[in-house]
Amino acid sequence: MIVAKGLSKVYGEFRAVDGIDFEVHRGESFGILGPNGAGKSTTMKMIAAVSKRTDGELTILGKDPNLKGPEIRAHLGVVPQKDLLDRELKAWENLYIYGRYFGLSKKFLKPKVEEMLAFAQLEEKRNSKVEEMSGGMQRRLAIARGLINEPEILLLDEPTTGLDPQARHVLWDRLFRLKENGVTTVITTHYMDEAEQLCDRLVVMDKGKIMAEGTPAGLIKDYSSKEVLEVRFGTDRNEATAPQLATIAERIEVLPDRILVYVEDGDAALEKIHALGLRPVTSLVRRSSLEDVFLRLTGRSLVD
Numbered sequence: 001m002i003v004a005k006g007l008s009k010v011y012g013e014f015r016a017v018d019g020i021d022f023e024v025h026r027g028e029s030f031g032i033l034g035p036n037g038a039g040k041s042t043t044m045k046m047i048a049a050v051s052k053r054t055d056g057e058l059t060i061l062g063k064d065p066n067l068k069g070p071e072i073r074a075h076l077g078v079v080p081q082k083d084l085l086d087r088e089l090k091a092w093e094n095l096y097i098y099g100r101y102f103g104l105s106k107k108f109l110k111p112k113v114e115e116m117l118a119f120a121q122l123e124e125k126r127n128s129k130v131e132e133m134s135g136g137m138q139r140r141l142a143i144a145r146g147l148i149n150e151p152e153i154l155l156l157d158e159p160t161t162g163l164d165p166q167a168r169h170v171l172w173d174r175l176f177r178l179k180e181n182g183v184t185t186v187i188t189t190h191y192m193d194e195a196e197q198l199c200d201r202l203v204v205m206d207k208g209k210i211m212a213e214g215t216p217a218g219l220i221k222d223y224s225s226k227e228v229l230e231v232r233f234g235t236d237r238n239e240a241t242a243p244q245l246a247t248i249a250e251r252i253e254v255l256p257d258r259i260l261v262y263v264e265d266g267d268a269a270l271e272k273i274h275a276l277g278l279r280p281v282t283s284l285v286r287r288s289s290l291e292d293v294f295l296r297l298t299g300r301s302l303v304d
Helices: 040-047 069-073 091-101 106-119 135-146 165-180 192-198 216-223 238-248 266-275 290-298
Strands: 002-011 014-024 029-033 055-060 076-079 153-157 184-188 201-206 209-214 227-232 251-254 259-263 282-287
Touching (some): 002 040, 014 040, 014 055, 014 201, 014 209, 029 040, 040 153, 040 184, 076 135, 091 135, 106 135, 135 153, 135 165, 165 184, 165 192, 184 192, 192 290, 201 290, 209 290, 216 290, 227 266, 238 251, 238 259, 259 266, 266 282
Parallel strands (some): 029 184, 029 201, 076 153, 153 184
Antiparallel strands (some): 002 055, 201 209, 227 259, 251 259
């Protein structure tokens, strides 16, 4: 569905995307992760055929977006990070008018609008204006609008940013249903748990390059340990205690407030810490997550 080879985008002296390679297969959910400025949004704009690449190769549905942009966009659904819904229109009107932009017939759109309202669980809000709807409802309406033309690929940029946990899980359910129906999705997200839940495969980007690619489980296996033991000895003691912990772990990471101990068995590691005569103020054993991989690959420093 999507093939990129040496894909690059340059703005003056700045290389926003720097020679990346990836493929997206039919029916899969593909994630693009990375900190701010990593090149995620720029990559999505090139996939959406609204920004031309500077160098490399990119084909969408077998076509070159630099040459066949309008043809490609007719088969894409796009859900931008910021909803561009018409706030003065009712929910059904947003879907209907957007469908007309694609040249879809009234005969096709009448049942399709009702189908999409049901998919988004917005039947009861059919005649409500966007400004009267909650953030979660608006997000579901934006996804329904992106599906009105029955796209072969759906692009979602930070689909759940700003939503509360309940709204996020409802949206996840809608996206799972798309996957079950064979829709190919490309997702950018800052939420690592979201990427683990939704993505079959993903790439982690940083400074315009791909740092790693694989399944969520595969990346955790390759770049982290099975479990992580988090221990706190106090901000004035963590640094001094760390060398002793290094002897019992695959890897440790000293943070200002705690030490992360990467091991296969967190409980056994905690027993070894106690055997060394050390008594952490607090301790927590958890499974390793995609967030551990993400932070290892991209660092913990804030990016403006």
